[in-house]
Amino acid sequence: MAEVIANGVRLHVQRLEPRGGASADSPIVVMVHGMVMDNISSFYFSLGTCLADAGCDVICYDLRGHGRSERPRGGYRLADSMADLAGLLDALGVDRPVHIVGNSYGATLALAFGLEFTARVASLTLIEPPFLIEGLGEEMARSLSQILVAMTDDEVQEWLDNGAGRAISRATRAAQRLLSETTVATDMLETPPFSAEALAALGVPVLAVYGENSDIIGQAAGLAALVPDCTLIVLEHHTHMVLREATGYLRNLLRWWLFDRRTPPPPYVREADRRFATPEWVTQMVPPPDLNAGRRPAVS
Amino acid sequence: MSVQGTAGPGGPGRAEAEARVLGEVTEDLREVIGEEYVIDMDITMETTFSHDLEVESIEFVALADRLRERYGEAVDFVGFLATMDVDQVINMRVGEVVRFIVDSLPAPAVAGSA
Numbered sequence: 485m486a487e488v489i490a491n492g493v494r495l496h497v498q499r500l501e502p503r504g505g506a507s508a509d510s511p512i513v514v515m516v517h518g519m520v521m522d523n524i525s526s527f528y529f530s531l532g533t534c535l536a537d538a539g540c541d542v543i544c545y546d547l548r549g550h551g552r553s554e555r556p557r558g559g560y561r562l563a564d565s566m567a568d569l570a571g572l573l574d575a576l577g578v579d580r581p582v583h584i585v586g587n588s589y590g591a592t593l594a595l596a597f598g599l600e601f602t603a604r605v606a607s608l609t610l611i612e613p614p615f616l617i618e619g620l621g622e623e624m625a626r627s628l629s630q631i632l633v634a635m636t637d638d639e640v641q642e643w644l645d646n647g648a649g650r651a652i653s654r655a656t657r658a659a660q661r662l663l664s665e666t667t668v669a670t671d672m673l674e675t676p677p678f679s680a681e682a683l684a685a686l687g688v689p690v691l692a693v694y695g696e697n698s699d700i701i702g703q704a705a706g707l708a709a710l711v712p713d714c715t716l717i718v719l720e721h722h723t724h725m726v727l728r729e730a731t732g733y734l735r736n737l738l739r740w741w742l743f744d745r746r747t748p749p750p751p752y753v754r755e756a757d758r759r760f761a762t763p764e765w766v767t768q769m770v771p772p773p774d775l776n777a778g779r780r781p782a783v784s
Numbered sequence: 785m786s787v788q789g790t791a792g793p794g795g796p797g798r799a800e801a802e803a804r805v806l807g808e809v810t811e812d813l814r815e816v817i818g819e820e821y822v823i824d825m826d827i828t829m830e831t832t833f834s835h836d837l838e839v840e841s842i843e844f845v846a847l848a849d850r851l852r853e854r855y856g857e858a859v860d861f862v863g864f865l866a867t868m869d870v871d872q873v874i875n876m877r878v879g880e881v882v883r884f885i886v887d888s889l890p891a892p893a894v895a896g897s898a
Binding site for chain 1: 834838839840841842844845846849857860861862863865866867868870871873
């Protein structure tokens with residue numbers, strides 16, 4: 485099954501199961517990717533196949549406007565994304581609580597979904613969620629503006645035309661189309677803040693993962709303080725891109741979370757000589773100085 | 785009498801099985817990518833997904849979807865991909881996927897003696 489109509493939108497879906505098929509008590513895990521420069525493939529290859537192989541019934545999908553899903557002009561508010569996810573579960577006939585794993589915006593969406601549709605959720609894993617009680621819409625818009633600034637830069641355009649290679653060019657142009665042909669940017673600005681009261685009453689276990697060097701690490705403590713059943717894992721020397729950077733550890737962590745939660749979480753051992761830092765062009769919101777530098781022959 | 789296992793490593797049917805599966809994988813690859821450059825390209829066991837084909841990771845998802853549909857439960861693509869990260873997947877050669885499929889498929893029964 486690759487396509488499902490949910491909430492009136494055609495969504496690209498991949499269902500991954502262990503060899504021999506999932507059983508009636510297999511954990512159902514739904515994976516929700518990030519906004520704009522992301523699609524189904526990030527979770528499919530990092531955690532999707534791995535958790536399916538470990539015995540989970542995994543549902544990966546492209547958010548509307550992303551990857552191989554339909555790209556309608558409107559409907560990119562958080563409430564629309566939640567309705568899409570609820571519609572997707574309905575269309576797939578999922579009738580028991582699911583474990584939702586979200587990355588970045590997908591994690592913010594997962595948390596909002598957990599508050600709105602608590603009975604449908606068994607647990608939440610939030611990887612680098614933008615999280616604020618005040619000004620969440622502005623924060624989401626800020627993240628998008630970083631991407632916009634980087635994409636509209638002349639040097640980036642030249643790099644896309646001449647040196648970026650097919651795969652990166654296609655991914656970037658898809659993101660450019662999403663930003664220029666839809667209401668996603670203005671819809672993000674309308675993202676409502678989380679309610680502290682609602683979070684304090686959230687009856688769902690939450691696993692939150694942040695990178696120590698992420699540009700939004702400052703939001704982690706507030707989330708952990710408000711959610712009653714929250715396990716916070718901060719990975720030293722990692723950034724907002726922790727799903728990509730620490731895939732191996734996250735595979736272990738999710739296996740523990742889904743199958744072995746009564747024991748302590750697996751210890752994180754940093755790979756020798758690997759250190760990740762958020763580039764200054766992200767924190768300062770200026771385009772990267774020279775994307776072609778790595779491709780030009782060295783001048784001696 | 786008929787014997788099983790001729791598509792095993794080095795068996796007489798192995799080369800034929802690999803050639804057939806390479807043709808099937810190539811057909812699915814061309815449909816997934818759907819661009820002129822890949823229609824004209826000579827895709828071999830040594831062709832790389834990243835450097836030669838410049839496959840986007842989401843295109844590999846679509847390819848895996850087609851191959852799962854084509855070969856059914858006999859070929860455990862989920863288990864195959866579960867041990868790799870995205871870079872390892874994209875850096876594979878077409879031949880690695882073909883050999884995995886041939887290894888997974890039941891060997892055809894052929895006439896002859898062992």
